[in-house]
Amino acid sequence: MRDTIIRVITDACRVKSDIVLLTGDLGFGVLQSFKERFPKQFVNVGIAEQNMTGLAAGLALEGKTVLTYSIGNFNTLRCLEQIRNDICYHQLHVVIVSVGSGVSYGPLGFSHHATEDISIMRSIPNLTVLSPGCLWEAEQAAIAALGAPGSYYLRVDKSSAGHTALPDEQFCLGRARLLREGADCTLVATGGILGAVLAAQTTLLKEHIACRVISVPTVKPLDSQVLVDAARETRGIITVEEHTIVGGLGGAVAEVLMEQRAMPDFFRRIGLQDTFATVVGSQEYLREYYQMSENHIIQEVRRCVAGC
């Protein structure tokens, strides 16, 4: 997913000279060719994310389209106030690209887990929150963010669901994607964990449990209609995110459904249950350990469908 986004940025720079990519000293082996190709459009600002974000605001105030590149929480939580005050209050064209969402960098430890960012970033006015689940969504989200003025947070997962584009599908910012039809349950996913959700759907179908699958590459603004329809047309909703359940995708979906009076028979949030991931492990291992793997999704659907 990361390489896809770098490719999109590179392609964009070929035709637009007003794009500037700032990195907080990360991207070893990833950004070298970009730097060589566009030396006037690349600055490694050093390990100083507050300054990087302020610089981005200054450049964008002067008409540049700016990307800030880092990993984990470094260009989000570390410099949250610069994002809020300098970028979003001023409604600047800046794309915050953070690689390694969720527990992508599992074994590196809790400092490198981005597991509260969706909740926090979606609370900031004027900020579009993009969390692609597959390579196509990542590509299209990056194209959209570079192509239209506005402030964006682009959350980049190590895992992905491969390519899920439907024939002739057009990507739309703010639109969720209906990937599978079903009436027994709706699985709503954001990020690379979409792959586990699609695999679970396939397994469950063999048991004659038909799950609708909705991918949410834009967490904010959230596509409320497709969620309300799902709550009314299927028996229940289960949200899946590699992220805390507090205020993330699950929280956002619950807000929409309550306000629209679209009450499903059951509603569950799969994700980190208000905890840090303290155990060491790969992304796959930690998903299993913290009960957000394909197996856990399957079990949760079985329980919910049997219970009502």
Place this chain on the structure above:
Amino acid sequence: MYRSHMSSEEFARNVRVSVLRMTNKGQSSHIGSCFSACDILAVLYSKVMHVDPANPRAPERDRFILSKGHAGAVVYASLAECGFFDPAMLMQHYQNGSIMSGHVSHKGIPGVELSTGSLGHGLSVGAGMALRAKLDDLPYRVFVVLGDGECDEGSVWEAALFAPHHHLDNLVAIVDCNNLQGLDTTSETLNLEPLAAKWRSFGWDVAEIDGHNHQSIEEALQTKSDQGKPRCLIAHTVKGKGVSFMENQVVWHYRWPRDNEVALAIAELMGRDHARHDN
């Protein structure tokens, strides 16, 4: 380009009077901070910066950022004094439903480049603006006024490292050193000294000036930095400068002037000005 028809001293006196009236009507804080920075802004706006009140977004204009955003009233009053907007608008400061907040906001106010208020943001944004001028070979300069207490913020020093590394000699940081911060003196709170040596060691072209002497301020601001370095002016100032009962008092970081205090203050400002002319 705007050039004031009045002296910078006269400009500063008018701004101080405006700030007194604004903080009195708004019952708002930070008059002491406004008065310590007032002479710096007066010289910048009336003598140094290339700005055009008739065309506030002119691409070639110099950029000004008040990083110590709590002194917002002094920016609004200076802009009104230049003619960016009707001075009558100043009386909306701090009023319910208005756009003129205590900390400086750009929304709807011509001439404000950046909304600030949380300390430690302005120098990075200013460096971004200066970097853009370097990337595209544009002639404008960027002036950022910081507080000395603000230099407690780590982000200031991230920007202080960045600007010399990238040879941003079109960037000028002016540190308004009034030696007072939220609760106490800067030396009692968190010692900054030797402040000039710190900026110098980071690679800035540093000068120390009397931040109330208009001639010194103007000379220092007109001097272009040497060797491709960004310029830092350590401006020694007095919090509450110009009104004797406000000078060097932490309480005037918070207190708003009552009607009788406004009258006394204006009398003192006018008297001092007249006395100088008499000499």
